[in-house]
Amino acid sequence: MVALASPALALEVSRCRALRLERDELATQAMAAELTLVRQVRERICGPLTRQAEQANANQTPPAAGAGEPATDYRALLHCRQQSEQVLKASHPVLYRNRLGFIYYTLTGASLAIRADALERSLLAEACPAWLRGEPEPASGSPR
Secondary structure (H helix, E strand, O other): OHHHHHHHHHHHHHHHHHHHHHHHHHHHHHHHHHHHHHHHHHHHHHHHHHHHHHHOOOOOOOOOOOEOEOOOOHHHHHHHHHHHHHHHHHHOOOOEEOOOOOEEOOHHHHHHHHHHHHHHHHHHHOOOOHHHOOOOOOOOOOOO
């Protein structure tokens, strides 16, 4: 009887892994589409501040104002990023909010996120174990 259960378990594990990998890939692509939009809006509104901050090396002491390059004004950058977020929200309708509450403004991102959420429902419907859905394994160390 054990020989019969093992191939069935292997098939279930394989199916669940395939669903999870497909879901993860779709979710990654959806997020990439949204990040592209965010970067475009942010670049339009606060390009120079963003570039200055990106060039700053976190491992080095930022240059003092007047020492070659002006010091990065992180308060201005924070304000600019908040302004970018407001512009994004005002200029783009919410097309989809995924199961985790993340908002999608692009058609591509929304479409991919909808497909990813459908696959998440498939993972649950097929009773895939939590660790095969991409959730952390239980601390009890139960065998897979």
